[in-house]
Amino acid sequence: MIMNQVTTIIDSDKCIGCGLCISVCPANTLSLRDGKACVTGDESIQCGHCAAICPENAIQVGALDPSLTCTTFEEQADWLNFGASDIQHLVRLMRSRRSCRNYSQKTVPREILTDLIKIGISAPSGSNSQGWTFTVLQDQKSLMTFGRYIMDYYKSLNRMAESFPLRLLSYVLSKDELGKYYRNYYAKVKEGIQEFEEKGTDRLFHGATAAILVGGNTKISFSAQEDALLASQNILLAAHAMGLGTCLIGFAVEAMKRDPSIKKHFNIPVHENIYAVIGIGYPKEKYQTVAGRKPVKIRYFDPIDSEG
Template identity: 40%
Template sequence: MEAIAPRIDAEACQGCGACVALCPSGVLAFAGGRLVARQTGCIGCGHCEAVCPAGAVTLPGDDWAASFSTIAPTGQIVPPGGFSPAMLVDLLRSRRSCRRYTGEAVPGPMLEDLVRAAVTAPSGTNSQAWTFTVLTSRAAVMSLGEAVAEFFRRVNALAARPYVRKGLALIGRRELADYYRDHYPSVAAALAEWDRDRTDRLFHGATAAVVIGSRPGASCPAEDALLAAQNMLLAAHTMGLGTCLIGYAVEALRHDRRVAAAIGLPKGEAVHAVVALGRPDVEFLRPTGRRRPLVRYKTA
């Protein structure tokens, strides 16, 4: 991460100490009655800027995620308790994975706004090392789909050999045997349909997609990327778009350099999520249930 440091307007500073108390890196302190900042160690979280009542502390650089093309945010802070929990839960329960889309393209400004919404997510040590590869057309999505299909043709050909999967299982590597048991038949059927008439059982006709990855150096890149993906899913729903996470594409991108190269991913960049996007060609009328999870409570 590029080195940054808070900028302090000494005349505006009221000496309240709110920024010092919140700084997670101990960058800010009072010396000789004046607020000072170390020039190293800042993670750029912006807590100091956000909490200062006088606007005396700022961070360098522009806020890329503050300017949207298709959304008009007010710029106001929503404090804890300042938004309806009922409306939030309604949104969470209303978003569903979409597997039927119209052929309508998703406009470029909407796709960029989705990335802006995604990067408002938290990230470990504020590394923000995520990457977004945006496939802006149905043709680009189909191109990735073909690369993924080719990967699974090779996997299925290997899994179809009993001596290979059984031999690997004997040395403790059961991945291929488990794949053959759980996924081989459905993948073979999907590949047959794709080869016959390009029936799309992977992206389901989506007209855009976003591959969310990470550059090296983040403290928890997978968690960061998945939090960004959830932001994107919810924002897309409010914008009238359908979404679906495509796990098969993630596996292909992770395990085959040729698939990653097909969409221009450089070496060293990890992939954590693939989001299919498009105008939904289905209307869901009611929320559905979720299974009760295992929940533990500890009081001491």
């Protein structure tokens, strides 16, 4: 666990010694002394569970801001009990989210993009490190600049993939990476680049008017990628609820991974990796039904079978 300094303050006048804060603390930061909760550890993951569970509102965790302060909708700040949310509505929202590939020209206000990020960070993170980072491209012009850097990367990758000797070398040295790219993506990427250059068709972001680049600070988190992707899923769902379409752009993530110079153009530090690029905009089309999924295979481990 990555620990932080303790910023927990307990009002002993309010504390009734119920011990709830101690039972939910994952870091043994608190204990009961003379019937009152006290900070006895010198480290904390600053998760805020103690403050959230206290029936007397006796605890504050200085590092945390308990409210979201979203500006584009009215937030219901109170905690929702286990089983108290509408599962039908939640599942319907999850199944209705679609990857959007046709957007209108309408731009997404900055306040909405900010609120999406605030919603994103309610996701869990390893050791509560919250090492996620967000870079917002707020308009199509910035998105096109970004797109050109991505395209430059794929142009040079395509040039390499065209070379048979390089594909052979890749077969020997890197598990046929270049060959796989050549067989699966080369032709489509070439076509996409050509279409952009000749007609200006945006096959990378599908005409999205904004993007959020979700990254992670590898200096402060061991789970930067997982954390960033969990926050991203929150953003995708919230965006749908706010009337927006989204699409994850894996091609952009791959290019940024392979060509770190792209990050530099957007002032993203070296120790930050980008794990998701979310294209965002107002969708042009509506769906009639939800899309299905392939039947899921579930492996149930049976302890009795495993003994035999």
